Amino acid sequence: MTQHRRDHGYEKADDEDDVLEWVDQVMATVADEVRRRRKELGWSAQDLADKCEEIGHPIPRNVIANMESGRRSNLPLVDVMVLAKALNTPPICLIYPVGYVDDVQRLPLQHPTSALNALHWFTGEDTELGADDDMLRYFRAHHAAEEQLQSARRDEEYARYHAETAPNADRKAEALRAQARAAEAADDAESRLRRIRAFIREEGVTPPFLWPDLAAAIDSPGTDPDITEENDL
Numbered sequence: 550m551t552q553h554r555r556d557h558g559y560e561k562a563d564d565e566d567d568v569l570e571w572v573d574q575v576m577a578t579v580a581d582e583v584r585r586r587r588k589e590l591g592w593s594a595q596d597l598a599d600k601c602e603e604i605g606h607p608i609p610r611n612v613i614a615n616m617e618s619g620r621r622s623n624l625p626l627v628d629v630m631v632l633a634k635a636l637n638t639p640p641i642c643l644i645y646p647v648g649y650v651d652d653v654q655r656l657p658l659q660h661p662t663s664a665l666n667a668l669h670w671f672t673g674e675d676t677e678l679g680a681d682d683d684m685l686r687y688f689r690a691h692h693a694a695e696e697q698l699q700s701a702r703r704d705e706e707y708a709r710y711h712a713e714t715a716p717n718a719d720r721k722a723e724a725l726r727a728q729a730r731a732a733e734a735a736d737d738a739e740s741r742l743r744r745i746r747a748f749i750r751e752e753g754v755t756p757p758f759l760w761p762d763l764a765a766a767i768d769s770p771g772t773d774p775d776i777t778e779e780n781d782l
Contacts, residue, residue, distance in 0.1 A: 570657075571654055571656070571657035572657075574653075574654065575624075575644065576616075576619075576621075576624050577619065578643075578644065578645075578646065578650060578653070579616075579624060579629060579643045579644060580616050580617050580618075580619065580621075580624075581617075581646075582642070582643045582646040582649065583597075583613070583616065583617060583632055583636065583643060584617045585646075585649065586636040586638060586643075587636065590636070594610045594613045594614050594617070595610045597610075597613055597632070597635055597636070598610040598612075598613055600635040601631050601632065601635050604631050604634055604635060605631075606627060606628075606631040608628055608631060608632065629643055629644070641668055641671055641672060642668075644671065645664045645665075645667045645668040645671065646664065647664045647665050647668060648664075649664075650664050651663075651664070652664075653667050655667045655670055655671075673685050683748075683752070684749070684752065684754060687745055687748055687749050687752075688749075688757060690741075690745050691742065691745045691746065691749070691756065691757050692757070694738050694741040694742045694745060695738075695742060695757075695759070695763070697734070697738040697741075698735055698738035698739060698742060698763070699763075701731050701732075701734035701735035701738055702731075702735050704727070704731035704734070705728055705731035705732050705735055707731075708724050708725075708727035708728035708731055709724075709728050711724040711727075712724035712725045712728055739766055739767060742763075742767050743767055746767065746768070
């Protein structure tokens, strides 16, 4: 089916044809991006095949050549993953190569959107109404809170050092105020981490690993975080 650019997407002549064409477009996008990245590295198809074999999932040279030329009729997800590793890029960037393609169709029968919007949808960064994944949100919030805690602890230590080595009373007072702000930020991050980990456990899931120094502060016995509200996670 021939597609025609319109202001708000593609003109579709037939739904079944559109589904088939969408499949072809996805495969062609991946194939084009594999070829572009391979040539950018100065590799032959055999070089890429050798790299895939080193990774542990051989993809023969002729299979890669057939994919790039459009003669391959299928493209397994595992191949996309291994090709991405071999080409030193995230798999999602082979499917939605931001900056190298314009609009894409996330799914058949849908209006085109930008490659970046499609990428965010695929990775769960931009969820549609009713499609939110609580566990994904919890784990992302956990990662952010852990980074905030570590940053606040570094700031607190830095300010403590400057307070101890301050050349005069004014500089010492300034450093002590900074230390207090950092300590408060660290306390807030610790509290947030406790709540997030409690929500995760409530779902019967094991929270992410914490290094012993963090675990001692976050998972110490006797802490009972409030998990009645989760909107601020």
